[in-house]
């Protein structure tokens with residue numbers, strides 16, 4: 001097995017909120033595809049220092065390495081090499097970016113990201129950029145109470161809402177999901193449901209049992225597909241099926257599942273480091289844990305409490 005190449009890469013945003021892409025030269029590995037600027041971490045260098053050096057060498061810009069935020073780590077095996085892409089968000093830089101190695105650059109809107117062709121390892125990075133940092137999960141409510149919950153959750157900073165309404169029939173849940181999607185245009189509304197009931201809704205979340213029963217994601221092409229994971233085996237299945245993201249729980253003791261033993265933050269960090277998928281911390285966590293979650297390599301947090309009145 002050849003050595004893993006550790007790569008520091010950057011999702012660089014300018015003041016207008018545009019994202020910088022660079023085109024890899026035809027003769028490079030994964031040539032002719034778009035990339036997030038960066039390069040190999042050298043011996044004795046921290047990843048953030050490597051990032052600052054690469055951005056200076058490739059783009060002629062200066063960054064403060066400590067002002068960057070971890071976005072995602074992607075371990076990926078190409079047939080000819082294994083890489084670990086260590087991707088950071090960069091929101092501040094000085095100088096004007098230009099292709100110092102002759103590579104074309106492009107500032108794009110996030111909404112255009114899916115129009116570009118990237119190396120296969122970049123799919124989780126694209127997802128991480130498109131997904132929010134927080135997901136509010138609905139408690140069991142009467143159907144007419146969900147829009148109040150969503151209004152409050154959005155005010156409290158929720159970036160997406162997961163409809164989890166197991167006390168309602170599949171048909172009731174589907175009509176609720178349909179009505180709420182129409183009422184909250186532009187909101188990522190995720191339906192926690194079964195493979196069979198999922199119909200054609202835009203975003204489906206599976207329990208870990210349902211995840212283990214799924215063979216492939218062909219029926220979910222072009223839609224968000226995610227799952228709840230509690231173990232390394234389940235995470236591997238989610239990765240094998242090419243899911244878009246997962247929740248990992250319970251990170252801490254939680255009133256809703258008092259018998260489940262918590263993973264703790266060290267185990268959360270370890271499990272996250274083994275997968276390329278974006279991971280939300282779930283179970284006994286709140287927005288107050290967001291910074292800790294992101295430093296531990298997570299995408300963000302998912303929670304019920306903390307998003308209610």
Ligand SMILES: Nc1nc2c([nH]c(=O)n2[C@H]2C[C@H](O)[C@@H](COP(=O)(O)OP(=O)(O)OP(=O)(O)O)O2)c(=O)[nH]1
Nearest residue numbers: 007009028029030035036037038039040083119121
């Ligand atoms: N910088 C960067 N590399 C990526 C991305 N996606 C992806 O698979 N890679 C791979 C391609 C390369 O095999 C490896 C690192 O590329 P690199 O820019 O450091 O190295 P290079 O191929 O330019 O070669 P070198 O001349 O710097 O030695 O990571 C990405 O988005 N950005």
Ligand SMILES: [Mg+2]
Nearest residue numbers: 037038039040
């Ligand atoms: Mg490079």
